[in-house]
Amino acid sequence: MNKPYRYFLMVAHTGSIKGAADKLNISQPSLTAAIKKLEADVGVPIFIRKSKGVELTEYGRLFREYVQEQQEKHLSLMHRFTDMQQRQLGKLKIGTGEAWWEQFVCHSVKEYKLIEPACSLHLEFGNNLSLMHHLVQGDIDLFVGHEVTGLHERCKVTFHPLFQDKEAIFVRKDHPLLTKKKLGMGDQLKSQEQYPLLRVTPEHSRHNSVLSDHVNSQEDSMESQLVGRDVYDVDSLFASIDMLKMTDAVMPYSQKMCAWMKEREIETLLVNEERLGNVGIYTKQGIDDQKIQRFVQILQKSI
Structure with missing residues (x-):
């Protein structure tokens, strides 16, 4: 200055x-x-x-x-x-959701550091849209997350699939809904609507620029369906667990986290077989960077 x-x-x-x-x-x-x-x-x-x-x-x-x-x-x-x-000296900037960090990204970073002990690292945690925004802007080199449907044409990115994931619903132990686990899927989903919804690292409107106008209108419609229902938006997985334990909220999250949640006294209410998504790695198109390719290969092997 x-x-x-x-x-x-x-x-x-x-x-x-x-x-x-x-x-x-x-x-x-x-x-x-x-x-x-x-x-x-x-x-x-x-x-x-x-x-x-x-x-x-x-x-x-x-x-x-x-x-x-x-x-x-x-x-x-x-x-x-x-x-x-x-970056010219080898710094790698990685984005990830907290679930994937706990499941396999942390292990992959550890393995990468063994191969490249002198490299610098930047870790960015967030939801899919925020990480997509950072990737498109060039703030990160890659991120791990769910496949995003309806991306805007300006988002020149490549998706490398890793595995499929289902949505599970988590609640605190002794939650009233646990007595209804024998109900059919439709009845269980209907029963949840009377309880608060807890959304972990929810999407923010400021990142909607990565989506097409059509998808944005769909998002607005989904938000309107929540009018009148208590919603807890929490930007931290660990804070979300605390919120679950002190309330009757229900929390949709990855099925891959069932065992991890169990260790923290959080119960799996159900697994919604119809809510299926692809999890993978996003990189920018046309980027030929050895350090990015090396880390992508490590992630693929870790699954």
Whole structure:
């Protein structure tokens, strides 16, 4: 960030030329001259001089917003430069859902580190749409998740299938619905509707840009069906388990986690055979990177 802007922000923060000069480790006359030159450059007064310091003018407050935006952009650019350098040196950026981390991604990372002990790693946890957004933007190199149907045509990605997964419904032990496990699937699903729904790492509307308009309208329709029902949206698997234990909520999640949940005193109410999805690895199209290909191969072997 350029020096005049840095000086300006310090004076605005401290409300004192002398105090800002001390923090910046420069002389007070030098800082005063720099501020006067900045005011001359922008063409309006940005500070009001008072007996006990300075205050921002209306111009100054507007200018501070602009400078803070420039500071954020500068820091973001520096971060991206650093990230590019680290990637050139072998850094791998991996996205995953918490379930897949617990099931096999953690083990794959461990194996990858044995092969590439000097590599840097970045791990991004999130739901499918957020990870897809990060992949398309180039923030991560690959991610593990369910296959996304109805992707927007701008999403130039490749899906490498690993296995199929069914949706299970989890509840706390002693949940009232556990007494109805002998009911048919349809009756069990109907019985759940009177209990709160707990959604682990739910999708956020800010990431819907990766979906086609048609799929977005379907999502809106599904949300409208939940009107009047208590819904707990939790962005953490472990916090979701805590929420299950303190409420009568029902939680849809991967069937692969049944044994893992059992160890944490969470019961499997049912497995919905009709809710079937593909789990795999997403990478960007046309990316020929050996470290990405190597990690994909490790993931495929780990299944």
